[in-house]
Amino acid sequence: MTRRGFNGDDRSMADKAVLAWGDAPDWIVELAVLVDQVGLKAAGARVGYSAGAISQVINRKYAGDIGAVEREVRAAVLAPTVECPVLDTISREDCLSYQAKPFSSASARSALLHHACKTCPHARQQKGTNNA
Incomplete structure (x- = not known):
């Protein structure tokens, strides 16, 4: 379901999050796990962002409001x-x-x-x- 191997990169999004963030925040870890399970497009739809934005967030390259993304991920993925x-x-x-x-x-x-x-x-x- 995920596009591992696309552009020659076989790493999981969870692996990419660790490489980009080091000790990644809990919501980044959960977002990366979700992407590995359902793919970028479905994960993005679940949290209300595009697949590209989700990829940028996980890879720590997102130039937008990261706090807004965090709020959406916490509501959609880390809800109590x-x-x-x-x-x-x-x-x-x-x-x-x-x-x-x-x-x-x-x-x-x-x-x-x-x-x-x-x-x-x-x-x-x-x-x-x-x-x-």
Whole structure:
């Protein structure tokens, strides 16, 4: 989904954020992880900025109001609650906790959560690994 390899650069956006920022702020890290999961265009749409602007922010080259971008990222990506496709509104911490749990057939809800987390827009899992 991401365009790794475009222009000969195979690094993830998370890697690029670390290179550009060093000890990157939490919202930059989360934005880069989101881009690696869904791509620049989708991440930009989610926070209300163009793909180019998002790339510039992650690479620490954005000339615009970085504070405004931070506010939008915090609202869209780091919100205290998220909309879960199974449980409706839940805390971000609960969301990350459910994602970290292995599959369980102990209850229908557990099974539903496990499967929903794989495709949820809030998921931090990538290719079978858990980044929560």
